[in-house]
Amino acid sequence: xxxxxxxxxxxxxxxxxxxxxxxxxxxxxxxxxxxxxxxxxxxxxxxxxxxxxxxxxxxxxxxxxxxxxxxxxxxxxxxxxxxxxxxxxxxxxxxxxxxxxxxxxxxxxxxxxxxxxxxxxxxxxxxxxxxxxxxxxxxxxxxxxxxxxxxxxxxxxxxxxxxxxxxxxxxxxxxxxxxxxxxxxxxxxxxxxxxxxxxxxxxxxxxxxxxxxxxxxxxxxxxx
Numbered sequence: 001x002x003x004x005x006x007x008x009x010x011x012x013x014x015x016x017x018x019x020x021x022x023x024x025x026x027x028x029x030x031x032x033x034x035x036x037x038x039x040x041x042x043x044x045x046x047x048x049x050x051x052x053x054x055x056x057x058x059x060x061x062x063x064x065x066x067x068x069x070x071x072x073x074x075x076x077x078x079x080x081x082x083x084x085x086x087x088x089x090x091x092x093x094x095x096x097x098x099x100x101x102x103x104x105x106x107x108x109x110x111x112x113x114x115x116x117x118x119x120x121x122x123x124x125x126x127x128x129x130x131x132x133x134x135x136x137x138x139x140x141x142x143x144x145x146x147x148x149x150x151x152x153x154x155x156x157x158x159x160x161x162x163x164x165x166x167x168x169x170x171x172x173x174x175x176x177x178x179x180x181x182x183x184x185x186x187x188x189x190x191x192x193x194x195x196x197x198x199x200x201x202x203x204x205x206x207x208x209x210x211x212x213x214x215x216x217x218x219x220x221x222x223x224x
Contacts, residue, residue, distance in 0.1 A: 004044070011041045026097035028082045028089035035075035042068035112138070149199070151192035154181055156201040159215040167205060167214035 015037045020026040046064055074096075082089035099106055114121045115135050126134050158180045162168075168176065170193065177189035184192075193213065196202045203216045 008041060008044055011037060011044070015041055020097055023094050023098060023101075026094045028078055028086065028093040031093040031096065032075055032078050032082070035071045035078070039068050039071035039075060042071065148191070148195045151188070152196040152199050152201055155192050155196035156215070159202065162215070167207070167212035169210060169212055173213050 174189040
């Protein structure tokens with residue numbers, strides 16, 4: 001075995017060792033390191049310094065080159081995002097890891113991206129609607145989701161104003177939200193409270209057989 005073969009084996013082992021084993025481990029930093037090592041391994045496998053036209057015309061060589069470019073581009077994009085918004089970079093890294101781990105998300109995500117970017121999709125995937133109609137529905141759903149998240153953040157803010165650890169019944173909490181948030185009625189408050197609980201901003205406890213909600217523990221820690 002040559003020195004180069006030994007190096008490639010060691011680098012390949014490093015790639016396997018650094019690749020996340022779980023969603024929690026799939027941070028942007030971890031995925032950036034893996035993509036850097038993987039791109040390096042692919043580059044040395046190509047032996048770019050050894051010009052061999054016949055070898056470069058093979059399908060295997062072209063695929064390896066494509067893989068190297070993909071890893072490099074992915075690393076470049078993730079590094080740029082990590083510098084601007086580390087939390088978003090971690091989210092993107094975990095989404096990528098999950099897609100690769102399950103293998104069943106690519107079709108759905110690519111279909112949604114195609115709709116958003118006005119790239120034609122197979123007509124039989126549109127349930128009898130036009131692509132423009134499907135895009136409009138997706139945009140409206142995204143708008144509603146964003147509005148719900150803003151309302152949930154408002155719930156979190158109001159609960160942070162309360163005494164540390166104070167809990168309320170769901171009905172009292174809805175009344176507090178309707179009172180503190182201009183233009184809210186109790187129905188909107190209840191929907192926002194449910195979404196805040198779904199996002200982990202609130203937690204539920206039972207006191208003397210009565211359900212009560214309060215700011216989740218980690219957010220109480222922030223309040224301190």
